Amino acid sequence: MPEWDAELMLRVREGDEASFSLLLERHRNPVIHFLYRMVQNQAVAEELAQEVFLRVYRSRETYEPTAKFTTWLFRIATHLALNWIRDHRNERQQTSLDGEVLEGAARQVADRVPSIEQRLVRNARLAEIRTAIETLPAKQRAAVLMHKYEELDYTQIAQVLECSESAVKSLLFRAYETLRLRLARFAG
Amino acid sequence: MHIGNSVANGLPGGDFHKCPLQLDGETGIFLKWMEGSLSPEESALLERHAGLCPACRSIMQEHQAVWSALDVWEPGEVSPDFNRNLYAAIDRERRLPWWKRALAWVSPLPVRPAVPLATSCLLLLAVLLFQSPVSPDFKTKQAGIYERVDVEQVDRSLDDLNLLRELHEELKLESAAAENL
Numbered sequence A: 001m002p003e004w005d006a007e008l009m010l011r012v013r014e015g016d017e018a019s020f021s022l023l024l025e026r027h028r029n030p031v032i033h034f035l036y037r038m039v040q041n042q043a044v045a046e047e048l049a050q051e052v053f054l055r056v057y058r059s060r061e062t063y064e065p066t067a068k069f070t071t072w073l074f075r076i077a078t079h080l081a082l083n084w085i086r087d088h089r090n091e092r093q094q095t096s097l098d099g100e101v102l103e104g105a106a107r108q109v110a111d112r113v114p115s116i117e118q119r120l121v122r123n124a125r126l127a128e129i130r131t132a133i134e135t136l137p138a139k140q141r142a143a144v145l146m147h148k149y150e151e152l153d154y155t156q157i158a159q160v161l162e163c164s165e166s167a168v169k170s171l172l173f174r175a176y177e178t179l180r181l182r183l184a185r186f187a188g
Numbered sequence B: 001m002h003i004g005n006s007v008a009n010g011l012p013g014g015d016f017h018k019c020p021l022q023l024d025g026e027t028g029i030f031l032k033w034m035e036g037s038l039s040p041e042e043s044a045l046l047e048r049h050a051g052l053c054p055a056c057r058s059i060m061q062e063h064q065a066v067w068s069a070l071d072v073w074e075p076g077e078v079s080p081d082f083n084r085n086l087y088a089a090i091d092r093e094r095r096l097p098w099w100k101r102a103l104a105w106v107s108p109l110p111v112r113p114a115v116p117l118a119t120s121c122l123l124l125l126a127v128l129l130f131q132s133p134v135s136p137d138f139k140t141k142q143a144g145i146y147e148r149v150d151v152e153q154v155d156r157s158l159d160d161l162n163l164l165r166e167l168h169e170e171l172k173l174e175s176a177a178a179e180n181l
């Protein structure tokens, strides 16, 4: 009995377009959010996500549920994100942390009406977090983002990154250790 | 994961450098504690140890701070045009001639200049396909190697072959039509 997502994908294979819409609704935001945190640019994240879902649609006729749908989906997304990061490595070093940082942070705290000082502190912390994530090696970054935000388990992350579970544990250990050392003062 | 009593009880004299939990290979325990995958008993033992071991306490506080700090980072709003743009792209692709769809398949990203290589690969595939028809157990064989080969490569290859089969059919229809004229 295939999982629900795989079932939907099999229906898409049979020509049921409504099932594709359902899959899109279920997975659109997690995929875009993951890509956004990988490339740290909303427009690029959406462009890559378009490509992810286009590839899902293109694959409908040959789809076989041999892996969990989410794993397959994040494998496509990660592959595209890693390619993009590789191709734009030099540009990113110059343009990281643009105006998006402050807009994003300000929007989150607007409801609670924080003081200007609180907002500045929070924005500065957010900028540090983003920089710390961005400076992780790309595979470590992908592993942390899937582990922390998308709640993929070690097995799934290993399948996405095409490595062993022990390699995933090692990637995560090194990544969180780097983040701890860079962001340790937040504990104060 | 086993946390022995000596660890849970801390080390005499506050010698941080010799704490067993700080040694390579054992430090994965902090990750498990942070993500909440330790059993309640293991968590309680580790926390009891941290109460007595300042080094581990400090590391755990820092991990906790990082874990909470990451929660603050919310992604942006998704553009309201996302779905519309996607369906428009799907629709555009459906209306493309077969060879342009084939190029979209073999190009890793729309903006990357992989077309000459892709075209060569496609021509090579076309030659192979026309010379040796696909055997009936092709899909079974493909399913067998699915686990071992990159998912996308397999998907792409299968769809390239489908497109080439379509081309084969189109060419057959065209030549039949030409003969009827």
Ligand SMILES: [Zn+2]
Binding pocket: B019, B020, B021, B022, B049, B053, B055, B056, B057
């Ligand atoms: Zn200790």
